Amino acid sequence: MIDACDLAPEFIRAIAPYVPGKPASELAREMGLDPAGIVKLASNENPLGASPAALAAMQAALDDIGRYPDGNGFALKQAIAAHFGVGLDRIVLGNGSNDVLELVGRTFLVPGTSAVYSRHAFAVYMLTVQAIGATHLETPAQDFGHDLDAMADAIRDDTRIVFVANPNNPTGTFLPGPAIEAFLARVPSRVIVVLDEAYTEYLPDADRYDAVAWLARFPNLVISRTFSKAYGLAGLRVGFALAHPDVADLMNRVRQPFNVNSVAQAGAVAALHDTAFVARSRALNSAGLAQVIDGVTRLGLQHVPSRGNFVLVRVGAADSVYRKLLQRGVIVRPVAAYHLPEWLRVSIGLPEENARFLDALTEVLGGADPRATAVAPPVAHGAA
Ligand SMILES: *Cc1c(COP(=O)(O)O)cnc(C)c1O
Numbered sequence: 001m002i003d004a005c006d007l008a009p010e011f012i013r014a015i016a017p018y019v020p021g022k023p024a025s026e027l028a029r030e031m032g033l034d035p036a037g038i039v040k041l042a043s044n045e046n047p048l049g050a051s052p053a054a055l056a057a058m059q060a061a062l063d064d065i066g067r068y069p070d071g072n073g074f075a076l077k078q079a080i081a082a083h084f085g086v087g088l089d090r091i092v093l094g095n096g097s098n099d100v101l102e103l104v105g106r107t108f109l110v111p112g113t114s115a116v117y118s119r120h121a122f123a124v125y126m127l128t129v130q131a132i133g134a135t136h137l138e139t140p141a142q143d144f145g146h147d148l149d150a151m152a153d154a155i156r157d158d159t160r161i162v163f164v165a166n167p168n169n170p171t172g173t174f175l176p177g178p179a180i181e182a183f184l185a186r187v188p189s190r191v192i193v194v195l196d197e198a199y200t201e202y203l204p205d206a207d208r209y210d211a212v213a214w215l216a217r218f219p220n221l222v223i224s225r226t227f228s229k230a231y232g233l234a235g236l237r238v239g240f241a242l243a244h245p246d247v248a249d250l251m252n253r254v255r256q257p258f259n260v261n262s263v264a265q266a267g268a269v270a271a272l273h274d275t276a277f278v279a280r281s282r283a284l285n286s287a288g289l290a291q292v293i294d295g296v297t298r299l300g301l302q303h304v305p306s307r308g309n310f311v312l313v314r315v316g317a318a319d320s321v322y323r324k325l326l327q328r329g330v331i332v333r334p335v336a337a338y339h340l341p342e343w344l345r346v347s348i349g350l351p352e353e354n355a356r357f358l359d360a361l362t363e364v365l366g367g368a369d370p371r372a373t374a375v376a377p378p379v380a381h382g383a384a
Pocket of ligand 1: 198
């Protein structure tokens with residue numbers, strides 16, 4: 001390493017780079033495949049793409065692209081305020097919700113303080129804490145999900161933030177609303193609780209809870225939301241936090257003034273209003289999730305019950321299965337970095353994309369054609 005890099009803080013040099021899902025264009029290049037024939041189920045993206053209303057709004061916003069965006073994001077904040085019934089002073093806009101997560105970290109952490117998160121939790125929590133040189137306290141998982149009691153017990157005097165993902169990525173695990181509410185009541189008010197609800201729009205009715213209503217009772221609660229998943233705008237980079245006005249004020253001071261660009265602000269406003277698109281995304285996802293779970297179960301594979309737009313499947317030699325799927329033009333996500341070396345995470349796509357994945361997986365595992373075993377009685381599944 002060059003001298004300057006040798007002098008970078010040890011905690012920066014210790015960071016393991018985040019490995020995103022492989023882009024379809026990269027696989028096409030590497031394997032000489034037709035990009036149009038590649039199925040990417042690796043980054044929990046919305047297979048419907050973006051809402052047409054959002055696309056039209058973004059197109060219109062281009063007319064003004066020579067100007068700086070509204071640094072205060074007034075129109076988007078107004079739309080969010082109306083949608084969630086909160087004041088403008090409770091909103092912090094982010095360049096994706098990853099930006100929001102980092103803003104919370106940079107607002108409340110310094111070296112010598114600590115943050116708590118669960119094993120198998122979303123990687124950005126660890127990255128955020130590491131980049132600041134604060135201490136990360138990882139608690140053991142419970143059935144692949146968060147153990148909220150262990151997380152509350154892990155809080156020390158120097159703890160400033162606890163990160164909770166609900167549902168969590170990459171596990172898809174879910175904590176019922178009342179459990180989170182009880183957890184909030186247990187956590188000291190001097191500790192910020194980040195409740196990352198990136199997949200909340202996908203929850204079935206029976207699992208829905210209203211974290212926004214808790215803001216009035218828990219001033220240390222920071223809710224993180226994104227336009228990247230059910231709203232179909234992952235490439236646009238927009239997310240936001242809802243928090244106590246004092247917390248939002250501090251985060252907005254740390255935030256770069258133009259962190260959300262003008263096209264993104266316009267697209268997000270239109271996406272928020274297009275509730276039919278979100279409903280369509282949700283219905284497509286629940287059918288696709290059932291399709292994929294049915295398919296992997298027929299192959300005799302274990303999965304972790306998921307409330308997200310993805311599911312963890314236990315395939316054994318995950319790295320080898322991953323590479324064989326790539327050869328068949330199907331991109332999924334290895335999760336060894338999450339301490340899950342035998343598992344692959346597959347995002348839910350269109351019905352035909354899910355079928356492509358299941359066909360390729362069947363081939364790779366040397367099992368029968370899933371369509372051929374579709375009529376087999378359940379007892380036969382484990383043998384596939
Ligand atoms: C995908 C995801 C996000 C969203 O990230 P963006 O930066 O908004 O695209 C946040 N949290 C979790 C747990 C996720 O899986």
